[in-house]
Amino acid sequence: MSIEAWITLIVFTALLLGVIWYFARIIAKKAKR
Amino acid sequence: MNRERWGGTWIFVFAAIASAIGLGNVWRFPYLVYNYGGGAFLIPYIVSLIVIGIPWFIAEVGMGQIMQKGAPGTMASVRRRFEWIGWFSVWVAFFIISYYTVVLAWSVLYLVHSITLSWGVGAAAAENVKPFFFGNILGLTNEITDWGSYQLHIILALIFVWLVIYWIVYKDVERLGRLVKWTVIVPWILILILILRGVTLDGAGLGLEYYLKPNFSAIMNGEVWFAAVSQVAFTLSLGMAIMFAYGSYKPEKEDVNATSVLTAFSDTATAFFAGIAVFSTLGFLAIHLSLPVDKVVASGLGLAFLTYPLAISMMETWAQVIGVAFFATLFLLGLGSAVSLARAIITAVQDKWGHSTKKATNLVIIPALVLGIILFTPGSGLYWLDIIDRAVSFYGLIIAGLLQIVVIAYSYGAEKLRKNLNEMSFVSLGKWFDYSLKFIVPLGMIYVLAWGFYSDVIKFPHSYGGYPMWATAIALWGLLLLIFVLSVLSAFRGPKGESR
Numbered sequence: 063m064s065i066e067a068w069i070t071l072i073v074f075t076a077l078l079l080g081v082i083w084y085f086a087r088i089i090a091k092k093a094k095r
Numbered sequence: 096m097n098r099e100r101w102g103g104t105w106i107f108v109f110a111a112i113a114s115a116i117g118l119g120n121v122w123r124f125p126y127l128v129y130n131y132g133g134g135a136f137l138i139p140y141i142v143s144l145i146v147i148g149i150p151w152f153i154a155e156v157g158m159g160q161i162m163q164k165g166a167p168g169t170m171a172s173v174r175r176r177f178e179w180i181g182w183f184s185v186w187v188a189f190f191i192i193s194y195y196t197v198v199l200a201w202s203v204l205y206l207v208h209s210i211t212l213s214w215g216v217g218a219a220a221a222e223n224v225k226p227f228f229f230g231n232i233l234g235l236t237n238e239i240t241d242w243g244s245y246q247l248h249i250i251l252a253l254i255f256v257w258l259v260i261y262w263i264v265y266k267d268v269e270r271l272g273r274l275v276k277w278t279v280i281v282p283w284i285l286i287l288i289l290i291l292r293g294v295t296l297d298g299a300g301l302g303l304e305y306y307l308k309p310n311f312s313a314i315m316n317g318e319v320w321f322a323a324v325s326q327v328a329f330t331l332s333l334g335m336a337i338m339f340a341y342g343s344y345k346p347e348k349e350d351v352n353a354t355s356v357l358t359a360f361s362d363t364a365t366a367f368f369a370g371i372a373v374f375s376t377l378g379f380l381a382i383h384l385s386l387p388v389d390k391v392v393a394s395g396l397g398l399a400f401l402t403y404p405l406a407i408s409m410m411e412t413w414a415q416v417i418g419v420a421f422f423a424t425l426f427l428l429g430l431g432s433a434v435s436l437a438r439a440i441i442t443a444v445q446d447k448w449g450h451s452t453k454k455a456t457n458l459v460i461i462p463a464l465v466l467g468i469i470l471f472t473p474g475s476g477l478y479w480l481d482i483i484d485r486a487v488s489f490y491g492l493i494i495a496g497l498l499q500i501v502v503i504a505y506s507y508g509a510e511k512l513r514k515n516l517n518e519m520s521f522v523s524l525g526k527w528f529d530y531s532l533k534f535i536v537p538l539g540m541i542y543v544l545a546w547g548f549y550s551d552v553i554k555f556p557h558s559y560g561g562y563p564m565w566a567t568a569i570a571l572w573g574l575l576l577l578i579f580v581l582s583v584l585s586a587f588r589g590p591k592g593e594s595r
């Protein structure tokens with residue numbers, strides 16, 4: 063794979079999982095209260 | 096009578112994700128990425144997701160939650176005369192589920208056939224995959240005018256699919272939520288297995304290169320934005336009455352904003368990772384057939400029932416396991432979506448006529464099953480499925496969504512909705528939400544409708560898909576007219592749209 067393909071893979075994996083992790087944590091913390 | 100409840104925020108989240116992720120995440124999204132600029136496509140896609148998909152999703156769930164009713168009841172609560180708009184999306188859902196379950200039935204048949212690789216092993220499969228799908232499975236006729244014979248194995252598989260749906264939906268929504276959670280978790284595990292198998296095949300890097308390597312000039316192309324906006328509209332289960340119904344089973348004061356963003360991004364991530372499984376396998380197939388990757392790339396039915404089975408047959412190890420995993424993934428992803436379609440219709444029926452869940456389930460499932468058998472299991476079924484899919488899941492869905500968003504943004508009020516939701520949500524929406532709901536979402540949908548109409552009617556005067564004019568007149572334009580009439584009748588007959 064080219065460097066551009068690797069960068070796309072890493073950036074979007076981090077972005078998508080990062081957003082999911084961020085909002086899942088907010089919900090997990092606040093939904094308990 | 097007290098309204099049913101999901102029984103927890105996470106049950107709702109998983110039910111919404113189960114609804115959103117479906118067949119399109121596996122067979123459409125990866126192809127769009129490849130076809131419209133590789134990794135660069137993700138930029139218009141995520142922009143469309145944020146400015147159109149998420150506000151639209153929040154509006155449907157939020158309005159359902161505030162009004163505590165499905166789509167028709169919610170529209171009627173805004174203004175009595177808008178009830179038919181809610182029914183329009185319910186009828187769209189009804190026609191979609193009638194053929195969507197047929198595609199699931201094919202997946203079940205392929206799951207079973209994967210055990211023996213019935214379409215052949217190795218090089219023989221290259222000759223056999225097409226006759227196997229079009230002949231052995233579909234019994235496809237040469238012309239749409241030839242109705243063909245009914246395929247008993249499809250009918251039996253379809254009945255099986257409907258029995259599973261019935262078993263999930265006939266009781267309360269909490270039980271439904273706890274069951275459909277597995278149509279998210281199991282496919283995630285299976286996709287991980289497919290990725291691990293895919294990336295360890297020779298040629299995987301080549302396939303992924305086609306999938307991911309960005310071509311940034313594509314972002315300036317209008318067709319790329321059409322593809323991005325339309326995929327966002329189709330993937331989040333919007334315009335089909337589903338999210339109103341699902342929202343209506345949440346407590347009146349519960350977060351909408353954070354759960355909506357989480358659902359939308361989980362859907363995108365599922366599609367993105369499914370693409371890695373698909374394209375690594377396509378790279379492997381290209382190497383084994385000594386063809387360039389762009390000659391083996393496919394989407395939709397072609398990917399699921401021709402290209403992927405062929406790739407599986409070329410695998411020297413784990414072929415059957417990967418076959419079963421792939422078709423089980425398709426079946427489970429589709430099942431979660433089909434269940435939500437069924438539940439959206441059932442909710443609308445219950446809100447209006449006050450039936451028990453069991454009675455409403457029977458009222459919905461039996462006609463949808465009969466319609467599916469009559470229209471989509473004979474030899475010409477694929478042709479009718481193709482035209483009706485265009486009518487309802489393109490035009491019907493976008494028209495329903497456009498009308499509903501206009502009602503919400505202008506009659507109920509985008510600002511009022513935002514303020515209500517911000518009071519009960521974990522994260523607040525800014526004023527951008529009002530502009531998005533009032534202008535960007537409707538304009539996006541008008542853009543998609545206009546582009547679709549241009550390609551179907553103006554660019555190709557021989558009518559959609561090259562089918563005879565009479566066929567599209569009946570199954571596309573005629574069906575849309577029928578849905579309109581049925582919607583008006585549903586709204587103005589029986590009790591006045593009030594929940595009992």
